[in-house]
Structures are given as structure tokens and as C-alpha cells.
Amino acid sequence: MKTTRNLITAMVLMLWMAPGMLNAQDLTGKEIMENVYYRDEGDDRKGKLTMTLVNSRGDKRVRNLQQFYKDFGNVEKKIMFFLSPADVRNTSFMNWSYDDESKDDDQWIYLPALQKVKRISSDSKDDYFMGSDFTYDDLGERHPNEDTHKLLRTETRNGEACYVVESTPKEDGYMYSKTVTWVIRNKWIGLKKEFYDEDGDFLKTLQVKDYNQVQSFWTILHSVMENDQKDHKTIMEYKDVEINTGIRDAYFTERMMTRGL
Amino acid sequence: MHVLKKITAIAILVMAVQAVYSQDPEIHGYVRNYTGALTDDPGNFSIIQNTLNLDIEKTGMDMGFKVNPNLYHYTNDEIDLGLREAYIDLYFKSMDIRLGKQQIIWGQADGVFITDVVSPKNLREFLLPNFEEIRVGITSLKADYYVGNHTFELVWVPEFVPTQYPDRESIWFPSMFPDDATIDQSQKEINPSIENSEVFFKYSLLSSQLDLELMAGYMWDDDPAMHMDRYNTNPQIPMPDSLVIHPQHHRITLAGGSFSTDIGGLVLRGEGAFYDDKYFSVATMSDEDGLVTKDYAHYLLGLDFVIGGVNFSTQFIQETILDYEDPIRQDEFENTMTFLAKDDLFRDKLTLEFFMYYGFKNQDALIRPTATYEVGSGLNLITGANLFTGTQGRFGQFNQNDMVYFKLRYDF
Numbered sequence: 001m002k003t004t005r006n007l008i009t010a011m012v013l014m015l016w017m018a019p020g021m022l023n024a025q026d027l028t029g030k031e032i033m034e035n036v037y038y039r040d041e042g043d044d045r046k047g048k049l050t051m052t053l054v055n056s057r058g059d060k061r062v063r064n065l066q067q068f069y070k071d072f073g074n075v076e077k078k079i080m081f082f083l084s085p086a087d088v089r090n091t092s093f094m095n096w097s098y099d100d101e102s103k104d105d106d107q108w109i110y111l112p113a114l115q116k117v118k119r120i121s122s123d124s125k126d127d128y129f130m131g132s133d134f135t136y137d138d139l140g141e142r143h144p145n146e147d148t149h150k151l152l153r154t155e156t157r158n159g160e161a162c163y164v165v166e167s168t169p170k171e172d173g174y175m176y177s178k179t180v181t182w183v184i185r186n187k188w189i190g191l192k193k194e195f196y197d198e199d200g201d202f203l204k205t206l207q208v209k210d211y212n213q214v215q216s217f218w219t220i221l222h223s224v225m226e227n228d229q230k231d232h233k234t235i236m237e238y239k240d241v242e243i244n245t246g247i248r249d250a251y252f253t254e255r256m257m258t259r260g261l
Numbered sequence: 262m263h264v265l266k267k268i269t270a271i272a273i274l275v276m277a278v279q280a281v282y283s284q285d286p287e288i289h290g291y292v293r294n295y296t297g298a299l300t301d302d303p304g305n306f307s308i309i310q311n312t313l314n315l316d317i318e319k320t321g322m323d324m325g326f327k328v329n330p331n332l333y334h335y336t337n338d339e340i341d342l343g344l345r346e347a348y349i350d351l352y353f354k355s356m357d358i359r360l361g362k363q364q365i366i367w368g369q370a371d372g373v374f375i376t377d378v379v380s381p382k383n384l385r386e387f388l389l390p391n392f393e394e395i396r397v398g399i400t401s402l403k404a405d406y407y408v409g410n411h412t413f414e415l416v417w418v419p420e421f422v423p424t425q426y427p428d429r430e431s432i433w434f435p436s437m438f439p440d441d442a443t444i445d446q447s448q449k450e451i452n453p454s455i456e457n458s459e460v461f462f463k464y465s466l467l468s469s470q471l472d473l474e475l476m477a478g479y480m481w482d483d484d485p486a487m488h489m490d491r492y493n494t495n496p497q498i499p500m501p502d503s504l505v506i507h508p509q510h511h512r513i514t515l516a517g518g519s520f521s522t523d524i525g526g527l528v529l530r531g532e533g534a535f536y537d538d539k540y541f542s543v544a545t546m547s548d549e550d551g552l553v554t555k556d557y558a559h560y561l562l563g564l565d566f567v568i569g570g571v572n573f574s575t576q577f578i579q580e581t582i583l584d585y586e587d588p589i590r591q592d593e594f595e596n597t598m599t600f601l602a603k604d605d606l607f608r609d610k611l612t613l614e615f616f617m618y619y620g621f622k623n624q625d626a627l628i629r630p631t632a633t634y635e636v637g638s639g640l641n642l643i644t645g646a647n648l649f650t651g652t653q654g655r656f657g658q659f660n661q662n663d664m665v666y667f668k669l670r671y672d673f
Binding site: 062116119130250259 | 289291320325350352357364366369391392393405407409410412465467469472521522523525526527528530565566567570572605608609610635638639641670672673
């Protein structure tokens with residue numbers, strides 16, 4: 001699947017860069033969001049994720065995880081090991097996400113107290129992950145075909161030329177009525193994203209504070225999700241990132257979920 | 262004697278910690294206070310228990326180990342020191358071997374033991390402790406061979422360890438026999454030998470469509486058969502008037518399996534086991550030892566789903582005695598259901614849970630509401646209740662044991 005993505009990305013980029021053929025303003029909202037979705041992130045990657053939950057009084061709660069990801073062609077597999085706090089240590093979570101949009105993700109959780117791998121419902125996409133301001137769906141990659149996209153304007157933000165794209169879900173009852181994303185031209189990173197709740201009211205903002213090239217792949221390293229309605233936020237930091245290290249297929253199995261790190 | 266026991270316990274704990282500390286392992290665990298009172302007698306505490314649970318472990322590329330000592334302290338200064346697990350792992354390319362005392366947990370059922378028969382249980386406080394505390398570690402050799410997402414597991418248990426039941430003085434002792442019956446435990450022991458060892462096999466698959474487990478076991482039945490001897494101590498009465506019960510474990514063969522699959526956002530689970538020639542008590546006085554053997558099946562269907570961010574889970578469980586005969590004390594069918602609702606609130610600071618077992622025949626239930634509040638990092642305050650309804654049956658027999666409790670637990 002990654003090869004297909006790369007090809008599509010390359011083709012889109014070639015078309016976009018070809019002088020006289022297509023300039024930035026000619027890209028549609030959908031094409032821009034496809035560029036974000038198909039941005040090459042490597043065939044596999046691993047790193048340490050720190051989530052800091054901050055409430056309205058400024059009190060902090062910290063969650064640490066180790067994350068592994070691999071692209072298997074038509075399925076992307078991700079496994080996360082919870083490192084702290086101590087009461088969730090050794091819990092692991094595995095997600096298989098399919099290219100086939102009609103197929104729901106498969107998810108399992110391993111709870112060390114029960115010593116059992118349990119399949120969990122794929123219907124929990126709008127649940128908040130570990131009490132953070134990120135839902136499970138926010139942490140995944142939403143396929144561009146699931147939304148209708150509209151390019152609102154272009155503007156410069158933090159010194160970067162950005163497209164501003166409004167995305168409206170095609171399905172009824174999705175947790176967000178729309179999102180607005182500021183996408184950095186050429187890098188295809190969502191620099192900022194605003195989320196509106198089911199009633200159309202402004203809900204929360206995701207802002208990327210730091211991104212960089214890790215082994216030539218643009219990678220988001222520090223982001224903040226701020227819930228405007230509830231006045232709390234989550235800081236997400238991605239450290240010790242390594243890409244294309246050749247993570248073995250066997251890493252994304254029940255065996256590793258139970259064995260842990 | 263108590264002091265000596267305490268010193269010995271602490272010395273063993275310190276030595277164990279020192280022995281493994283030289284290996285630079287990770288040390289985690291928890292400290293917990295558990296205080297509870299029966300609602301019928303709220304002025305007196307039914308339990309005050311302090312617990313230290315240590316997980317000392319190390320996982321390397323080729324091997325690992327875990328030692329899990331635990332210490333329970335009670336109000337009368339009684340100390341109960343245990344070793345829940347102590348094992349060594351050997352990792353190969355496609356195979357893992359675990360040798361030592363370990364908990365082995367199979368199946369997809371929640372709160373019910375169907376194919377989960379390898380590790381014995383500690384039922385001295387009925388089903389109320391955490392399941393990690395109910396399951397007893399067992400000394401065994403476990404080998405797992407992996408082919409993709411397929412796993413083949415073989416377990417050899419050299420020494421049979423039975424499930425632990427409450428003492429006769431305990432409020433959790435089940436009402437099975439007349440109070441004046443004598444219980445003779447002398448035939449209960451199974452001598453450890455190769456001939457008396459247990460063997461289990463499991464195949465499991467984790468795939469996008471289906472998670473599947475198939476298992477078989479040649480084991481000792483955890484539930485002892487209650488062999489009865491009836492005596493006539495009064496020649497004036499033509500019927501026996503004295504009863505001696507000899508609990509005895511018997512060999513049993515079982516096969517079963519479990520599955521779970523996602524159907525449009527719902528997780529459907531199933532689990533079942535078939536027992537060949539299990540012993541059952543009969544009520545007829547004429548029967549020689551008060552027992553018959555019958556084939557027996559135990560199975561469930563369960564559904565997990567999410568509505569409005571609240572996680573729900575329900576299970577229907579049936580036990581069936583095949584080729585049933587009327588004098589058998591246990592019913593031909595025994596139907597039970599479980600229901601769970603769980604919600605995380607205030608960014609997971611507060612977790613509310615409601616769990617219930619319900620027995621259809623006696624309309625009895627065990628209802629367990631709990632609230633867990635995260636006081637700080639790793640520090641949780643848990644309050645809850647164990648409420649029994651009905652007057653007879655698996656849960657109704659304990660209707661005098663309604664209890665409220667709190668636990669303060671710090672994980673490190």
C-alpha cells in the first residue's frame with residue numbers, strides 16, 4: 001500500500017510541480033487532503049509517545065507509551081505498549097487498519113491483570129484515548145474519501161504557505177460536523193486543525209508545535225490538542241523516532257502483546 | 262509463633278528481592294488497603310487487609326524472568342505470604358518456553374471459567390477478589406510455537422493443585438450438606454508423579470475476521486466428587502442417620518474452544534467445553550456412594566458493545582448434564598447471565614462500573630457496583646459494594662453477606 005501511496009504522491013507532486021501545467025491554486029481540497037494522507041512516512045517507524053493531560057487549573061497527568069507501526073501493503077498495523085503510570089504499565093493495544101474503506105479496523109487490548117488479549121469494538125472511534133483530548137479516530141488516519149473537502153483559501157501561518165481546507169463527513173452522526181485544516185504546501189503536514197462538534201459549535205484545536213525530517217520523512221514531533229469547550233488540553237510529544245529500521249512482521253502479533261517490551 | 266512467622270516471611274521476601282536485584286530487573290507492584298463491612302453488621306469490619314504485591318521482572322532478547330511475591334496482612338497480625346508466579350522465559354525464533362510457577366489463562370469469557378481450567382482458583386472469598394488474585398499460579402512447563410498468527414501451546418503440569426474452597430467456618434462456605442455431616446479430607450490429595458500429571462493443548466488464531474481457540478485437556482477435575490458414606494448409629498431407626506463425606510478428585514478429559522469476532526462494531530464472543538464422565542452427586546439414599554458420572558457441557562455466548570461512550574457487555578451461560586437422571590442434585594440445565602456497564606468520566610479520573618451475575622432458576626444475583634477515582638499518578642481510591650439477592654442458589658445462599666468496602670491502592 002505504501003508503494004501505491006508513494007506512486008500517487010509522486011504523480012500528484014509531478015503534476016503540481018510541472019511548470020505551466022498546474023499550480024498550487026489548481027489543487028482541489030480533496031487532492032490536498034490526499035497529499036496529506038499519502039505523505040510518505042516510511043514503511044515502518046517506532047518511537048516514544050508522551051501525552052501530558054493538562055486541566056483548567058494547570059494540573060498535569062503524564063502517560064508514556066512506546067509505539068511501533070508497519071505498513072503491510074493493504075493493512076497498516078500499529079502496536080502500543082503503555083509504560084506509565086504504573087497502574088496501566090504492560091497494557092498493550094494493537095490496531096489493524098485496512099485500505100479497504102468498507103472494512104472496520106480490528107483492535108485488541110492486552111490487560112496484564114487479566115493476562116488476556118481481548119478483541120474490542122471498532123465502534124469506539126469517538127472514545128477519548130486514555131483520557132486525553134485525542135479520540136481514537138484523531139490518532140488514526142482518516143481516509144479522504146470519508147469526507148467532502150473544500151479549499152477555503154491559502155494563507156501564511158508560522159512562516160509557512162498553507163492551504164486551508166474544510167472537510168465535512170459524508171456519514172451522518174459522525175462526532176465532528178466539520179474540521180478545518182491548515183496544510184503546509186509541499187510538506188503536506190496539517191499544521192493546525194479545528195474541530196466542530198455535532199451541533200456545529202467550535203470544539204477543539206490541534207496545533208503542531210514542532211515537526212522535522214526524520215531520515216528524510218517529515219514527522220510531527222510535538223502537537224497540542226486544546227479543548228475550547230472544556231478548557232483542557234493534551235500535549236503530545238513523539239521522541240526517539242526511528243523510521244525504516246525493518247521492524248519484523250512478528251512484532252504485530254498476540255505474542256508481542258503479551259510479552260511486552 | 263506469629264512473630265516467628267512474620268520474621269520468616271519478611272526474611273524470605275528480602276532474600277528473594279536481593280537475589281534477583283543483582284540481575285538489575287524492573288521492580289513494580291502495588292500496596293493496597295482493603296477495608297469492608299457487612300451491611301447486616303455495619304459496626305464491625307468484616308475485612309481489614311493490607312497487601313504488598315511485587316512484580317520483579319526482566320525481559321531480554323533471549324530470556325526473561327518474573328517473580329511475583331505477595332504479602333497479605335490482616336487485623337490480628339496474621340500474615341499470609343505467597344508466591345503467585347516465579348518463572349523463567351526462554352525465547353526462540355518461533356517458540357517461547359516458560360518454566361516455573363505461572364498463571365495460565367485461556368478463553369474469552371469474563372468472570373466465568375469454561376476453558377480457563379489450567380490454573381486453579383482461590384475461591385476462599387467466593388468470586389469477590391480481583392481475578393489476578395483468584396487465579397492460583399501453578400508449576401508447569403508451557404511451550405508456545407508460532408506460525409504467523411497461529412499459536413500452538415502445550416502445557417504440562419507435573420503436580421495437580423486443586424481449587425481452594427472456603428473453610429467450613431467461613432461465611433463463604435457453600436450450603437451443600439447437612440451441618441452435622443463429617444467431612445473426611447484424607448482421600449483428597451493427589452500424589453505428585455508423572456502418572457498423575459496433567460496435560461493441556463491449545464491452538465489459537467488471531468485474525469482480522471475471527472479470533473479462535475481450540476483446546477483439550479487430560480486433567481484432574483478441580484471440583485472434588487463428594488463420595489458419601491452413610492452409617493446407622495441408632496439400631497432403633499431403620500435408615501442411616503450419620504453421613505461422612507469424602508471429597509475426592511477424579512481424572513477427567515475435556516475439549517472445547519472459544520471465539521470472538523467483530524460484527525459491525527459489536528464483538529460477539531462464544532466459549533464452550535465438553536467434559537467426559539464428570540461426577541455428580543445424587544439425592545437418593547439408596548445409591549452406594551451418592552455419585553453418578555455423566556457427560557457435561559458448559560458454554561456461553563456474549564456480546565460487547567458501546568453506546569454513547571459507555572461500554573456494555575453481556576453473557577448468557579448454560580451448564581448441561583447430558584443423559585440426565587432425576588436424582589442428580591444439580592439441575593439438568595443451569596442458566597446464568599452476566600451484565601457489565603462501564604464508563605470513564607472526567608478524562609478517566611473516575612471510572613464507574615456495574616457488574617452483575619444473575620441465576621435464572623433461583624432468581625438470585627450478585628450485584629457489584631464500583632467507583633474508581635484516580636487520586637494521583639498510580640494512586641486510586643476504589644469504593645464498591647457486593648450485594649446478593651435471592652434466598653438460594655449460587656448467589657442467593659450468601660444473601661447475608663452483602664458488603665460495602667473501600668480500597669486505596671498505590672501502584673509503583
